[in-house]
Amino acid sequence: MIQTNLDTMKLKFLIKPLFLISIWFVIYHYLQPLADWLIYSALGMSQGDHFAEALWFFVYEFPKVMLLLGLIIFFVGIIRSYFTAERTRTALEGKKTFTGNVMASLLGIVTPFCSCSAIPLFLGFVEAGVPLGVTFSFLIAAPMINEVAVVLLYGMFGWKVALIYVTTGLSIAIVAGWIIGLLKLEKWVEPWVYETKVGQQDWDEGTISFETRIQMGYDAIREIVGKVWLYVALGIVVGAGAHGYVPEEFMANLMGKSTWYSVPLSVLIGIPLYSNAAGIVPIVSVLIEKGASLGTALAFMMSVIGLSLPEMVILRKVLKLPLIFTFIGVVAFGILVVGYIFNYVL
Amino acid sequence: MNIKILGTGCANCKNLEKAVNMAVADMQIDAKIEKVEDIQKIMSFGIMRTPGLVINDKVVLSGRVPSVNDLKEIIAKHA
Numbered sequence: 001m002i003q004t005n006l007d008t009m010k011l012k013f014l015i016k017p018l019f020l021i022s023i024w025f026v027i028y029h030y031l032q033p034l035a036d037w038l039i040y041s042a043l044g045m046s047q048g049d050h051f052a053e054a055l056w057f058f059v060y061e062f063p064k065v066m067l068l069l070g071l072i073i074f075f076v077g078i079i080r081s082y083f084t085a086e087r088t089r090t091a092l093e094g095k096k097t098f099t100g101n102v103m104a105s106l107l108g109i110v111t112p113f114c115s116c117s118a119i120p121l122f123l124g125f126v127e128a129g130v131p132l133g134v135t136f137s138f139l140i141a142a143p144m145i146n147e148v149a150v151v152l153l154y155g156m157f158g159w160k161v162a163l164i165y166v167t168t169g170l171s172i173a174i175v176a177g178w179i180i181g182l183l184k185l186e187k188w189v190e191p192w193v194y195e196t197k198v199g200q201q202d203w204d205e206g207t208i209s210f211e212t213r214i215q216m217g218y219d220a221i222r223e224i225v226g227k228v229w230l231y232v233a234l235g236i237v238v239g240a241g242a243h244g245y246v247p248e249e250f251m252a253n254l255m256g257k258s259t260w261y262s263v264p265l266s267v268l269i270g271i272p273l274y275s276n277a278a279g280i281v282p283i284v285s286v287l288i289e290k291g292a293s294l295g296t297a298l299a300f301m302m303s304v305i306g307l308s309l310p311e312m313v314i315l316r317k318v319l320k321l322p323l324i325f326t327f328i329g330v331v332a333f334g335i336l337v338v339g340y341i342f343n344y345v346l
Numbered sequence: 347m348n349i350k351i352l353g354t355g356c357a358n359c360k361n362l363e364k365a366v367n368m369a370v371a372d373m374q375i376d377a378k379i380e381k382v383e384d385i386q387k388i389m390s391f392g393i394m395r396t397p398g399l400v401i402n403d404k405v406v407l408s409g410r411v412p413s414v415n416d417l418k419e420i421i422a423k424h425a
């Protein structure tokens with residue numbers, strides 16, 4: 001039965017995504033006129049009115065961001081099906097530091113990662129002989145730089161800010177991991193990590209067909225969009241509300257360029273706060289609109305996403321406290337430098 | 347047949363457990379389903395992403411939760 005259906009199936013599984021993508025482009029293209037029509041014609045609101053502007057902001061921004069998210073997550077889901085944690089480990093085994101740090105940070109972006117898997121991943125890496133610093137580069141890059149952050153930054157600030165975020169995030173992951181490697185902190189890894197016998201079961205899911213990979217793209221949309229849509233909606237509601245009602249320079253004193261302590265303060269506040277990119281980007285967009293400088297806002301965002309209390313609690317099982325504090329310190333310092341560079345140099 | 351679900355208790359581990367239960371009930375097969383939550387035991391299977399699925403002591407899946415239909419195929423293949 002599978003054999004006879006092969007030809008029709010080949011066609012079918014390509015038609016559906018292509019059809020959906022064309023519809024996507026049509027909707028995306030007409031989103032702005034549609035929002036204009038809905039607010040100013042159908043509802044008859046007048047341009048310049050605070051409430052109308054706020055409503056328009058939501059009616060336009062929310063579908064736009066969700067459309068961008070859906071499309072990118074779909075493709076990233078397919079790409080990720082080629083990068084498994086096992087392959088990443090093999091690629092990093094016995095890599096020299098720095099080259100290893102660069103590779104680990106890059107692989108951290110594309111390898112599927114969830115903080116609940118941080119422990120098995122850490123054990124798997126360390127047992128396979130991936131150096132500690134290289135492992136850290138991966139652990140820093142993986143949560144901080146992801147498709148949701150990039151899409152939201154692109155959607156709300158344009159490609160320049162998205163690119164700045166990715167390159168500075170990568171630099172932090174590379175350099176922080178490299179420094180942790182130089183410090184030779186293996187003594188602060190819990191001893192049981194090195195005693196754990198990691199099984200050498202070479203499991204292989206077999207060749208995954210392209211059809212299954214497309215299905216994995218849909219699965220990724222369902223899983224990630226299902227998880228983040230509410231945060232995006234809330235963030236944009238707050239953004240839409242602040243848009244018209246909060247005074248323009250509200251944040252200028254606290255988070256502006258001229259306030260020297262704004263960057264360290266943002267980093268400190270960001271560490272215990274935990275949110276995913278979906279929740280934080282709309283908030284950051286409000287902060288910037290209300291007078292926060294780009295460097296301070298980016299530092300805040302990186303600190304919230306990259307350094308999170310729940311992840312530290314999970315990592316505490318494999319790392320002793322001094323190593324956790326070193327990790328937080330080195331990464332926080334990196335974020336600080338990035339914040340200051342953007343506030344004062346660029 | 348012995349089926350083990352490897353996971354430290356994350357949301358996806360619970361989803362996999364549910365899906366496995368449904369698949370086994372649908373297939374009407376006699377299977378013993380175990381949950382392995384101890385991290386050192388999980389690591390002994392050599393997986394790096396939870397949840398993991400082990401059938402008759404062989405790892406067949408790690409890091410994702412397939413649909414119930416896909417699970418039935420996987421179970422049938424490794425039974």
